[in-house]
Amino acid sequence: MKPHEHAQPPQDYSRYMDLKEGWVDRRIFWDEAIYERELEAIFARCWQFVAHDSQVPNAGDFVTTYIGEDGVIVSRHTDGEVYVYLNACTHRGNKICFADEGNARRFTCNYHGWAYSTAGELLGLPSEHAYDPGDIDRTQWGPRKARVASYKGMIFATFDPEAPSLDDYLGDYRWYLDAFLDNDEGGIEFLPGTIKSYANANWKFGVENFIGDAYHAWWTHDAGGRAMMGGPFPPYDPSDTFQASVNGHGWEFALEGVGDIAILGSQEVIDYYTAQRPKMAQRIGELRARLFGSLASAAMFPNMTFLPGIHTFRTWLPRGPRKLELRIWTVVPKNAPESVKQAINIGCNLTFNPAGTLEMDDGENWEGNTRTNRGWVSRHEKLHYGCGKSRQIEHPELPGIVHEGQFNDANQRLFYQRWADLMNAKSWSEVPQRYTPRYAGRPTR
Ligand code: FES
Ligand SMILES: [Fe+2]
Numbered sequence: 001m002k003p004h005e006h007a008q009p010p011q012d013y014s015r016y017m018d019l020k021e022g023w024v025d026r027r028i029f030w031d032e033a034i035y036e037r038e039l040e041a042i043f044a045r046c047w048q049f050v051a052h053d054s055q056v057p058n059a060g061d062f063v064t065t066y067i068g069e070d071g072v073i074v075s076r077h078t079d080g081e082v083y084v085y086l087n088a089c090t091h092r093g094n095k096i097c098f099a100d101e102g103n104a105r106r107f108t109c110n111y112h113g114w115a116y117s118t119a120g121e122l123l124g125l126p127s128e129h130a131y132d133p134g135d136i137d138r139t140q141w142g143p144r145k146a147r148v149a150s151y152k153g154m155i156f157a158t159f160d161p162e163a164p165s166l167d168d169y170l171g172d173y174r175w176y177l178d179a180f181l182d183n184d185e186g187g188i189e190f191l192p193g194t195i196k197s198y199a200n201a202n203w204k205f206g207v208e209n210f211i212g213d214a215y216h217a218w219w220t221h222d223a224g225g226r227a228m229m230g231g232p233f234p235p236y237d238p239s240d241t242f243q244a245s246v247n248g249h250g251w252e253f254a255l256e257g258v259g260d261i262a263i264l265g266s267q268e269v270i271d272y273y274t275a276q277r278p279k280m281a282q283r284i285g286e287l288r289a290r291l292f293g294s295l296a297s298a299a300m301f302p303n304m305t306f307l308p309g310i311h312t313f314r315t316w317l318p319r320g321p322r323k324l325e326l327r328i329w330t331v332v333p334k335n336a337p338e339s340v341k342q343a344i345n346i347g348c349n350l351t352f353n354p355a356g357t358l359e360m361d362d363g364e365n366w367e368g369n370t371r372t373n374r375g376w377v378s379r380h381e382k383l384h385y386g387c388g389k390s391r392q393i394e395h396p397e398l399p400g401i402v403h404e405g406q407f408n409d410a411n412q413r414l415f416y417q418r419w420a421d422l423m424n425a426k427s428w429s430e431v432p433q434r435y436t437p438r439y440a441g442r443p444t445r
Contacts, residue, residue: 022386043068186335212411248418250411259295260309264347
């Protein structure tokens with residue numbers, strides 16, 4: 001059986017939740033067997049972010065990362081294409097690249113010296129005369145390659161040949177992504193440097209926080225918010241705030257235009273975006289120009305998240321059911337003046353890196369959520385996800401499954417719906433389509 005040919009699901013994963021009633025079973029954040037199925041049915045199947053174009057601009061540039069727990073090399077080859085393949089030698093399995101990023105002409109394994117090209121092909125092996133004719137066909141022994149596709153500079157990969165196209169996988173979520181990736185003709189770039197941190201927490205707690213947990217910010221981040229903004233968050237006002245979900249991806253947001261940007265604590269950045277706003281409105285429309293920079297957070301299923309106005313961007317890499325590796329970058333508008341980029345970088349790191357005023361608050365909570373499941377009884381208890389069950393609306397402009405009110409569990413419920421749909425499906429053809437796209441086959445900008 002090939003890795004993408006999934007076995008019959010060992011159980012019905014829908015029993016771990018009742019999203020109409022509004023609860024999720026705690027075992028999905030703890031259980032080893034459920035985690036193993038996640039590696040197969042979620043991570044070996046879905047498109048996942050692996051790099052941005054700005055991280056691998058030249059031939060030979062590479063980064064290493066993970067798809068689930070599978071290490072991968074993401075490299076730009078001399079033909080200009082980006083290739084993604086397992087970071088594992090096909091001889092005895094050692095890593096073929098130990099660096100996080102760099103530029104290389106080839107990757108050579110430490111153990112016996114097999115060498116691979118930046119397109120993931122086996123180039124040669126030392127003492128090849130030890131092999132008789134017919135012992136090895138080099139063309140068949142490159143590391144397993146993933147499918148690669150990109151959206152506005154963001155490079156994604158999947159190991160599943162049957163996965164839908166990236167455009168279909170993103171669906172109308174592209175409409176929201178454009179507010180972040182394409183609000184200016186220069187697009188975005190990643191600033192150099194990857195910050196890594198680890199937490200003893202289930203990967204889904206990080207993602208569900210970004211997909212739709214504005215609720216926690218007013219309580220968890222009260223002190224940090226006061227430090228960055230000089231006062232408390234304004235009282236929660238549900239009017240003109242929303243949660244939108246497409247294919248398990250989500251964006252929760254207000255429409256006041258500067259809430260997230262203000263958290264960066266730089267008047268220069270606020271002024272820059274205030275001046276940009278009319279141009280932005282011309283490019284992506286009035287509504288999305290207000291959406292970008294507002295108090296908001298977003299996540300793409302399964303494990304890529306970002307804060308559109310705070311400019312932090314991250315992936316949550318699973319390391320077992322009770323541990324995660326977080327990778328963080330600062331993203332800036334490519335055409336912004338250098339001083340604005342620096343102000344964004346400083347604000348972003350003061351708030352959302354492992355020592356940031358807001359980040360530390362969160363990690364402690366997610367570790368707490370995970371650790372309490374140690375007890376056999378606790379593990380079998382439900383968690384409440386029932387906020388805002390009756391607030392679904394049709395909106396003339398906002399695509400996706402839209403709910404009113406930023407304090408809402410809607411995006412989280414729909415994230416777990418997608419999770420269960422994938423966990424229960426033998427192949428992509430069995431994954432139900434729960435939303436009819438408005439922009440199928442069409443650009444969203
Ligand atoms: S394990 Fe890589 S060359 Fe032998
Ligand atoms: Fe938070």
